[in-house]
Amino acid sequence: MLSVQVAEDLILNAIHPPQEAETVALTTALGRVLAQPVTSPGDLPPWDNSAMDGYAVRSPDVHSCPVTLEVVEEIAAGQVPCHQLQPGEAARIFTGAMVPPGADAIAIQEETQREGDRVTLLNPPQPGFIRKQGSYCRQGEVILPAGTRIGPAEMAVLATVQALSLLVYPQPKVAIFSTGNELIPPDATLQPGQIVDSNQWALTAAVSQLGAIAIPLGIVPDQPDALRAKMEAAISQADLVLSTGGVSVGDYDYVEGLLGELGGDIQIRSVAIKPGKPLTVANFPQCLYFGIPGNPVSALVTFWRFIAPALRKRAGLAAPWGPQWVEGRSPQTLKADGKRETYLWGQLHWPQGRPEFHPASGGHNSGNLINLARTTALAVLPVGVKEIAAGEPVQILVI
Structure with missing residues (x-):
């Protein structure tokens, strides 16, 4: 198993920033990433x-x-x-x-x-x-560098300098599908032994929130021919592919073998992380493929820890692309088995301006996504650490 940091480095080295750009109108620029710097055409303020x-x-x-x-x-x-x-x-x-x-x-x-x-x-x-004239910026000064995502404040700046058309990077395309004979869509009638596919909805939402274009491709049964056809279709049309399930060591886990048959350069087979250990990552000339665990919490933790940084880099955002970390404390003792880097989900609060992590109630079971709702942060217990006592420092990943 690879360490979490080694896995992150491999993923970011395998993903490449965009090489092309396109022009969009200011009216449609919200959420896009600038491909060239924007300079001020004059002094701001233009007069005292x-x-x-x-x-x-x-x-x-x-x-x-x-x-x-x-x-x-x-x-x-x-x-x-x-x-x-x-x-x-x-x-x-x-x-x-x-x-x-x-x-x-x-x-x-x-x-x-x-x-x-x-x-x-x-x-x-x-x-x-x-x-005073020019006290905000001078004529020709860079006011928004390349790699900036355009949000509400940036829209105001661009309107102020009358930047009516902008050169931006194309939005990454992310194909998403779920694997498993037991899965059904939310509008189907649930039968004994079946599970509603939530992963596709969660990952589609997560991808869209980062400004990428999600391409949901549905559910594929655990049949090698059907899975291979879906994987080929996904690889041919996307910059990133996210499939959930089929990456462990069971008799119906075909993803890794098919990636090899399709010519993928497998970079990662498993990571010392909990939840999310059976992560498969393969590099293709035109895209990066993520075979993600099927457990709902594992799927989202994997996205937040590994895929979101890759998407930021692929979108053309300026570095750093990795997660945002803060050091805080928890009013409760946090526990892990110490064997893998463990991520506990919960909420981040800021009493008196200090970060404080409140773990989700009901325990941390990777198959139970109910208490994952309203998650805003993940507390991290490193390998070898079985307990962080209440009030002791803890690293927190901000979602």
């Missing part, structure tokens, strides 16, 4: 503007207060000033409005008294109430 409602003034006029100035202009947001301030003058100004020539300070409205065309400043203006 006021951060507050108040009065634009000249510093030499207001170093000693109270002082009364003549109000010579009113400037609303969207208007261009038409007067250069002279000694003894002020301009009424509103948040976001252009600062008039000659002004270098803003007296906030709450610290002034207005009478007609005269305003009295009660206190000297404080610095920082003018947003």
Whole structure:
């Protein structure tokens, strides 16, 4: 068995970043990954503007207060000033409005008294109430590097710089199917000995959440010819293939043998991880194949630990691609058998800003997916560690 870290390294070395790109409109760019950096076409802000409602003034006029100035202009947001301030003058100004020539300070409205065309400043203006031209970024500066996934904040930035078309990487295509004579789809009538296939739904959702294109291919019985045909079809149309079941050492576990027959370069046969030990990974020229354990929890833990990093790299995201880790504590003692790197599922809380792991109630059985619901993190017990006492440090994988 390979260690978890060795398995992760092999997988990331086998997956390759995208080599092509495509152009999309800003309106359809959400969730896509930039294939080239975006630079600012001009300074931002493009001109000095006021951060507050108040009065634009000249510093030499207001170093000693109270002082009364003549109000010579009113400037609303969207208007261009038409007067250069002279000694003894002020301009009424509103948040976001252009600062008039000659002004270098803003007296906030709450610290002034207005009478007609005269305003009295009660206190000297404080610095920082003018947003200076170029203080956010300069013309030609990279504002979003290549490898950035476009989320709501990035959409706002792109709209601000009027980037109406963008070069992005193609979304990875992931073929997904389940194997097993006992499996039925959710809309079939359950008979004795049968199991509803949940893995395909879970993995399709997980793949879609990462911005990839899921291609669900249904259920395949434990028949070599049917399985081989499905594997060939999946390999021919996807960047990654995820099949669940058929990767252990039973009489009906055909996946590894068929991968060899199809020309796959098998990189991994088993990993010292719990749950998820019987993981098979094979490299093909056009895709990477993951033969995942059929137990529902094993399937998702395998996805979170190994497949999600591979998908991030294949999507063109900037490194690092691996899981996000935090060190926290648990109010409960965490236990394992110490033989394999063990992942316990549960929820991550942040009392007083400190990460705290709460294990799922009802135990950690890889066949019981009911208490997997609402999982937001996995606590990790390394090989050789049988117990982490309550309150002791523990590594937590954030989902």
